[in-house]
Amino acid sequence: MAIFTTIRKRGSDSSSNAGDSPIMRSETSQEKIVDASQSGTKDEASTATIIRRPTHISDEEGQVVDIHGHDANDAFGSEEGAAIQYKTMHWWHTAARTYSSYRIDSSSSTTSRHLLIAENISLGVLALPSAVAALGLVPGLLLIFFLGVIAGYTGYILGQFKQAFPQVTCYADMGGVVAGKTGQIIFATGSCLILIFIMAAHILSFSIAMNVITDHSQCTLLYMVVGLLLSFILGLPRTMKGVSFLSVSSCVSVVIAVTVVIIAVAITKPDVGNIMAVGKSRPVVEGLNPVMYIILAFTGHAGFPSFIAEMKNPRDFPKALLFMQIMAVSFYMLIAAVIYYYAGPYVASPALGSAGPIVRKVAYGLAMPTIVIAGVANGSVVTKYVYIRVWRGTNVIHETSFKSIGSWIGICAATWTTSWLIAEAIPNFNILLGLIGSLLGSWISYGIPAALWLYMNKGRMFSTRSKICLTILNVGIVILGALICILGMWSSGWELAHGRAGRVFSCDNNWNPSH
Numbered sequence: 001m002a003i004f005t006t007i008r009k010r011g012s013d014s015s016s017n018a019g020d021s022p023i024m025r026s027e028t029s030q031e032k033i034v035d036a037s038q039s040g041t042k043d044e045a046s047t048a049t050i051i052r053r054p055t056h057i058s059d060e061e062g063q064v065v066d067i068h069g070h071d072a073n074d075a076f077g078s079e080e081g082a083a084i085q086y087k088t089m090h091w092w093h094t095a096a097r098t099y100s101s102y103r104i105d106s107s108s109s110t111t112s113r114h115l116l117i118a119e120n121i122s123l124g125v126l127a128l129p130s131a132v133a134a135l136g137l138v139p140g141l142l143l144i145f146f147l148g149v150i151a152g153y154t155g156y157i158l159g160q161f162k163q164a165f166p167q168v169t170c171y172a173d174m175g176g177v178v179a180g181k182t183g184q185i186i187f188a189t190g191s192c193l194i195l196i197f198i199m200a201a202h203i204l205s206f207s208i209a210m211n212v213i214t215d216h217s218q219c220t221l222l223y224m225v226v227g228l229l230l231s232f233i234l235g236l237p238r239t240m241k242g243v244s245f246l247s248v249s250s251c252v253s254v255v256i257a258v259t260v261v262i263i264a265v266a267i268t269k270p271d272v273g274n275i276m277a278v279g280k281s282r283p284v285v286e287g288l289n290p291v292m293y294i295i296l297a298f299t300g301h302a303g304f305p306s307f308i309a310e311m312k313n314p315r316d317f318p319k320a321l322l323f324m325q326i327m328a329v330s331f332y333m334l335i336a337a338v339i340y341y342y343a344g345p346y347v348a349s350p351a352l353g354s355a356g357p358i359v360r361k362v363a364y365g366l367a368m369p370t371i372v373i374a375g376v377a378n379g380s381v382v383t384k385y386v387y388i389r390v391w392r393g394t395n396v397i398h399e400t401s402f403k404s405i406g407s408w409i410g411i412c413a414a415t416w417t418t419s420w421l422i423a424e425a426i427p428n429f430n431i432l433l434g435l436i437g438s439l440l441g442s443w444i445s446y447g448i449p450a451a452l453w454l455y456m457n458k459g460r461m462f463s464t465r466s467k468i469c470l471t472i473l474n475v476g477i478v479i480l481g482a483l484i485c486i487l488g489m490w491s492s493g494w495e496l497a498h499g500r501a502g503r504v505f506s507c508d509n510n511w512n513p514s515h
Contacts, residue, residue, distance in 0.1 A: 123201050123350075123374065124297030125254065126367075127433055128332055129339040130349035131290035136279035137340065141333055143294050148329035150477060151298035152321065154449035158301060159317040161452050162308045169309040170385045171302055171444070178455050187448070188385070191302045194440035195382040198299070199419035201432050202375025203227040204510070208350065208429060209364040209371055211511040219507035221424070228420040230372055235379040235412050238387075238397075239310070250373035257352060257367035258335050262342075264355035264363075271344030288491035289430065292437035293349075295484060297332060299441035301449065303381040349430055353511070379419075383412045427510050428501045431492060438488020447481025450474040 132140030162168050165177050175187025206227030207220050279287075304321075308314045340347055343354045352363040387408055391397050396404045426432045453474045454461070461471040495501070502510065 123198070123205055123371070123433070124293070124299070125258065125332060125335060126205075126350035126352060127293035127430065128297060128336040129343070129347045129351040129354065130430075131293040132336040132340045133275075133345065133347040134279055134282075134287070134290040136276045137337065138277050139279070140290075140294075140340075141337060143291065144297075144332050144336060145329060147294055147298055148325065148332065150480075151301070151445050152325035152329075154446060154477065155301055155304055155321050155325070156318060157449040157453045158304045159308060159314070159321065161449075161456065162305055162314055162317070164456060166314075168305055169388065170305050170381070171448075172385060172389075174305065174448075174452060178452065190440060190443060190448075192382050192385065194299060194302050194436060194444050195378045196415060196419045197422060197432070197436045197440065198378045199231070199375050199382075199416065200422035200426075201429075201436065202371055202378075203231065203420055203423040204427060204429060204432060205350065205371045206230075206368075207423075207427075208511050209368060211509050212353065212364045213361050216509040216511070220427070220510050221505060221507055224420060224423060227372070228416055231375050231379060232413060232416045234372065234376045235383065235416065236409065237380075238384075238408055249369045250377075251370070253366055253368065254370035255331070257363045257370070258339075260359065260366060261352055261355045261363050262335065262338050264359040265339060265342040268356060269342055270346040270354070272342050274344035275341055284487075285491050285494045288438075288487050289434045289495065291484075292434035292441075292488045292491065293430070295437035295441045295445070295488070296433045297328075299437065299445050301445040302440075303378065306381045306384060379412065379415060382415050383408070386411045386415070424505045426496075426501050427504065427506065427508075429510075431495050431501050434488065434495070435492040438485055438492055442481045442484035442488060446484065447478050450477035450481070454478075 128140075128144065132144075134140075135143065158174075161174060161177075165174075168174055168177065170188075171191035172184050172188030176184030179186070203224055207223035210218075210223040210226070211220060304317075308317050311317060335351070339351055339354055346354060348354045352367060353360055355363060388397060390407060390411070391404070396407075398404075423432075426435065451474075454471070457467065457471070460467060462468050502508065
């Protein structure tokens with residue numbers, strides 16, 4: 001006969017911390033259930049301890065775990081003895097590349113730190129000096145700072161949502177929690193699109209770099225195909241840890257490349273000091289695009305849930321996020337201000353072109369790991385989402401069979417081919433970045449996370465003064481996201497309508513720096 005013993009423990013009153021957290025806390029109950037086998041023998045008895053999480057709870061007592069410490073709602077399930085293990089990252093990995101098929105017992109937040117930095121400090125930084133040149137030094141730097149702070153806050157909300165709902169492994173899962181199947185489809189479409197568009201931007205950047213380095217010695221279409229194949233091959237590892245190691249070189253390469261450009265323009269002084277505190281008056285539709293470059297620089301949020309899901313300790317994510325955001329905002333402001341100060345109206349986009357012809361080639365060569373690997377990081381996220389959805393409920397994702405490896409390769413090839421088609425269809429660096437920032441980045445990094453906070457706190461938004469302030473803040477961020485989307489799409493549509501994107505599927509040289 002089965003014997004059930006229930007032990008209940010009251011959680012802390014939610015009102016005590018309601019105003020101090022961006023998520024809702026409430027009283028919890030914990031049940032310890034011991035189920036002996038019907039044989040009645042001690043050796044054959046099986047025990048299981050679970051902590052049942054009430055709806056919308058995100059504190060430690062609200063998690064669902066078994067006696068081995070595995071999350072009962074985890075999409076990856078128990079990985080003990082699995083040939084392929086996914087939850088291998090530490091916070092320092094995630095921070096540097098979020099952004100292996102073998103297990104390494106090191107600290108989970110380190111991998112996270114690696115992933116986050118590579119996810120954010122990549123292509124977006126190359127358009128920031130020209131954005132500051134167009135907007136003016138003061139408004140440009142203020143926008144980088146405040147949009148970065150807001151992006152850090154919304155990233156923190158995503159981490160708290162993951163803690164509240166441990167079954168979440170990607171952005172689409174968050175939509176499923178909020179609005180069921182419909183929400184899951186909408187969120188999946190949006191998150192996959194932004195990642196595929198960013199992958200396209202990396203393929204486009206690869207072709208630009210090759211045109212600069214080789215003086216356009218070959219057809220641009222050929223360079224695009226080479227970039228596609230290289231990215232596909234590097235994206236074949238199934239776990240984020242393998243990608244995170246590559247991401248260290250990605251992060252270092254972009255820092256070195258931009259540093260080389262800064263030194264070069266500081267020595268040559270193309271037009272030193274010829275800067276404007278506030279940019280020249282221009283039509284609103286044209287002035288919006290530089291703002292979209294800044295938005296794009298903070299659109300790494302689509303990959304955050306996936307990176308957190310592969311951390312050994314997801315509660316370390318805030319450390320990875322804080323480290324990454326401080327690094328990103330500081331780096332963005334520094335290079336935007338310095339390059340603009342020395343290059344003046346000669347600032348190019350991508351910024352590596354602001355230096356002379358020889359240094360320009362060196363800088364693009366140094367930046368090649370970032371151009372390739374940061375794109376691979378995004379490709380890993382979207383491929384992983386589709387892969388898990390196809391095989392969810394089976395053990396295929398943990399196997400090394402023909403079915404598991406073959407399906408991963410097929411999905412990886414499909415996503416990269418789609419991104420290549422987009423890069424060929426919009427072969428203009430600035431317009432592609434502006435389109436990504438307005439259509440997708442506005443919601444992924446700003447509007448949606450704020451809306452998730454409102455969902456987690458429904459019924460409690462006005463319970464305390466601090467809750468009221470946070471409610472006003474998050475409603476404001478949702479409105480900000482909507483405005484960015486509407487106005488940015490207007491600007492990008494105007495650019496495309498006036499034929500500024502260039503010729504599609506062309507051998508033309510796409511290295512056309514904007515001054």
